[in-house]
Amino acid sequence: GKDGYRHYMEKELHEHPVAIGQTLQRITDPAAKTIALPELPFNPADVPRVTITACGSAFYAGMVGRYWLESLARMPVEIDVASEMRYREAPQPNKGVALLISQSGETADTLGVLRSLKKEGQSIVSVLNVEHSTMGRESDVVLGMVAGPEISVASTKAFTAQLSVLAALSIEFARARGTIDQAQEEKLTASLLDLPSKAAEVFTRVEDIQAMARVVAEARDVLYLGRGICTPIAYEGALKLKEISYIHAEAYAAGELKHGPISLIDRTVPVVAIAPSTILFEKTLSNLQEAKARGGRILAFTDAEGAKKLKGVAEVIVTLPDVDAFVAPILYAIPVQILAYEVALLKGTDVDQPRNLAKSVTVE
Numbered sequence: 001g002k003d004g005y006r007h008y009m010e011k012e013l014h015e016h017p018v019a020i021g022q023t024l025q026r027i028t029d030p031a032a033k034t035i036a037l038p039e040l041p042f043n044p045a046d047v048p049r050v051t052i053t054a055c056g057s058a059f060y061a062g063m064v065g066r067y068w069l070e071s072l073a074r075m076p077v078e079i080d081v082a083s084e085m086r087y088r089e090a091p092q093p094n095k096g097v098a099l100l101i102s103q104s105g106e107t108a109d110t111l112g113v114l115r116s117l118k119k120e121g122q123s124i125v126s127v128l129n130v131e132h133s134t135m136g137r138e139s140d141v142v143l144g145m146v147a148g149p150e151i152s153v154a155s156t157k158a159f160t161a162q163l164s165v166l167a168a169l170s171i172e173f174a175r176a177r178g179t180i181d182q183a184q185e186e187k188l189t190a191s192l193l194d195l196p197s198k199a200a201e202v203f204t205r206v207e208d209i210q211a212m213a214r215v216v217a218e219a220r221d222v223l224y225l226g227r228g229i230c231t232p233i234a235y236e237g238a239l240k241l242k243e244i245s246y247i248h249a250e251a252y253a254a255g256e257l258k259h260g261p262i263s264l265i266d267r268t269v270p271v272v273a274i275a276p277s278t279i280l281f282e283k284t285l286s287n288l289q290e291a292k293a294r295g296g297r298i299l300a301f302t303d304a305e306g307a308k309k310l311k312g313v314a315e316v317i318v319t320l321p322d323v324d325a326f327v328a329p330i331l332y333a334i335p336v337q338i339l340a341y342e343v344a345l346l347k348g349t350d351v352d353q354p355r356n357l358a359k360s361v362t363v364e
């Protein structure tokens with residue numbers, strides 16, 4: 001049941017801390033502050049490329065994973081949505097690894113890519129919530145998220161659980177490839193293990209998120225901006241808003257604003273910024289100032305340091321707990337999803353069963 005929550009989505013949003021915590025419990029050694037994944041059938045040092053494929057929110061988790069694998073493990077990464085990857089006829093490298101991400105393990109396009117990349121000789125690693133699924137059976141290695149059942153059509157806790165697995169995998173690859181030392185591994189792992197308590201703290205900011213939701217709920221179009229590893233979180237925010245509140249939203253890497261979308265901006269098109277002070281902040285800030293100068297209403301997710309600098313620029317600021325830049329995309333995903341939920345409540349939509357959507361897309 002819903003345990004007294006109004007919707008499954010609300011319940012599942014509150015399960016973020018537990019989903020992250022339980023997932024990490026399986027794949028870390030908390031005492032040693034090291035990563036302890038199941039054994040991989042290849043040596044990451046010999047892998048020439050990882051090919052990441054998924055759909056929807058799981059694809060955005062994969063985009064974050066690309067930043068981690070590239071920057072921490074110096075691992076070349078190819079990524080696309082499954083419906084495109086399936087028909088691209090892209091060349092696959094010898095000894096390559098295919099990384100599939102799926103909550104359900106049944107998504108038709110992702111499964112299609114799994115099968116074709118397996119034929120191309122790639123090792124198949126899947127990040128799944130439902131481990132006893134078709135994808136689970138057909139993979140060489142399953143990295144399980146421990147998010148528990150997700151009933152709401154919109155994915156919530158599975159997203160942060162996916163990110164937790166991808167973060168751990170990136171640390172593991174970095175260790176094997178010799179791109180981080182033990183002290184760095186311990187520091188990165190500690191910042192992951194700290195996440196459940198930081199995630200719980202996000203819920204003390206709900207009133208500020210509601211203030212933001214009142215602005216968003218009046219809009220017909222909303223722009224989400226992020227930079228670097230927070231760009232996929234902007235995509236996730238825009239997808240969730242469209243999906244459950246039926247308000248049109250688009251996400252951009254903030255640096256792209258002046259290459260087109262800035263012409264959309266006026267008082268009626270709010271700009272939601274994913275802007276932790278630790279990630280290319282000054283650059284994002286200057287993009288937000290440009291948007292404000294064109295009459296845009298700026299709504300920002302940031303931390304205490306960022307909030308100081310956003311004063312006078314942003315109309316609503318949600319100040320989140322301080323976290324290491326490494327885990328910021330995981331933490332910031334939570335308030336971004338809560339925002340979509342709060343807007344949907346104001347709009348009175350069917351939050352758990354948005355129109356035209358199914359939980360698991362088993363047809364192409």
Ligand code: F6R
Nearest residue numbers: 056057058102103104107154155
């Ligand atoms: C968005 C959402 C969808 C799924 C996508 C992939 O809130 O739920 O975009 O993320 O359909 O589903 P799985 O992860 O089951 O492959």
